[in-house]
Amino acid sequence: MNAPDSAEASKPLIERHIQSGAICCDSAWEDAYKRFESPEEEIQKFIKRLKFMKLEDRPRDMRIVELFCGRGGGLVALQRLGFTRMEGVDLSETLLLQNRTEAKLHLADCRNLPFGDSTIDAVIIHGGLHHLPQLPNDLELVLSEIHRVLNEDGTFHAVEPWLTPFLRFVHAVVEVPWVRKVYDKGDALAVMIEHERETYEQWLSQPIIIRERFDKYFIASMNRIAWGKFQFSGRKIKPCG
Numbered sequence: 001m002n003a004p005d006s007a008e009a010s011k012p013l014i015e016r017h018i019q020s021g022a023i024c025c026d027s028a029w030e031d032a033y034k035r036f037e038s039p040e041e042e043i044q045k046f047i048k049r050l051k052f053m054k055l056e057d058r059p060r061d062m063r064i065v066e067l068f069c070g071r072g073g074g075l076v077a078l079q080r081l082g083f084t085r086m087e088g089v090d091l092s093e094t095l096l097l098q099n100r101t102e103a104k105l106h107l108a109d110c111r112n113l114p115f116g117d118s119t120i121d122a123v124i125i126h127g128g129l130h131h132l133p134q135l136p137n138d139l140e141l142v143l144s145e146i147h148r149v150l151n152e153d154g155t156f157h158a159v160e161p162w163l164t165p166f167l168r169f170v171h172a173v174v175e176v177p178w179v180r181k182v183y184d185k186g187d188a189l190a191v192m193i194e195h196e197r198e199t200y201e202q203w204l205s206q207p208i209i210i211r212e213r214f215d216k217y218f219i220a221s222m223n224r225i226a227w228g229k230f231q232f233s234g235r236k237i238k239p240c241g
């Protein structure tokens, strides 16, 4: 296990763009998430993903934003890869306060990003879009905001759950009571699904609409569906003329 970087231990500074306390975290979901994977396991998972997305090939001083950053495991992963200008956006001040990186943090709604037009080099989402309450309208808002804030050569990277045969199998297995008794991680996953069921099922049930919206704003360089995940990397579509 890596020792935390010294910068990971400093207190976060939060720029508030909305009323604090507008939303907080579901404590049952949070408790289950802690049983599902440790912070270090999550960081290692994010590092692997970021390398797969070829973020490692990019300048370390580019302006990079993680949306739906929560307590900041994804920002720690970016910092460990050497990035120096990271920012995170989340609606929950409680989760933002748990961040331990040098990233600039924004208490803001991802449907209304607190950045100027064409000012960001890369935007990353590790599982946040499936928490949006109203599809496809909220997705349209978030994607159009990402398109607006990315600069000409900016890139967008997202990983979200996807209803593959593997995910159906996982759902079926973690619903079995004895499996939940003997397999704590399976029980944790079942609790998380129960607590986000409405938005999770809404997300999983609209694959065509979701991909249409992605294609409306971005040209994909990676559009991969495997092992219950949709993994997307792309550049913004430039306006004609």
Ligand SMILES: C[S@@+](CC[C@H](N)C(=O)[O-])C[C@H]1O[C@@H](n2cnc3c(N)ncnc32)[C@H](O)[C@@H]1O
Pocket (backbone or CB within 6 Å): 067, 068, 069, 070, 071, 072, 073, 074, 089, 090, 091, 092, 095, 108, 109, 110, 111, 126, 127, 128, 131, 132
């Ligand atoms: C699955 S959690 C992400 C967890 C994160 N990877 C972590 O390590 O904490 C989804 C996050 O999205 C945030 N969220 C939900 N809707 C949002 C919105 N409209 N704008 C910004 N953040 C939002 C929640 O507060 C939550 O932190």
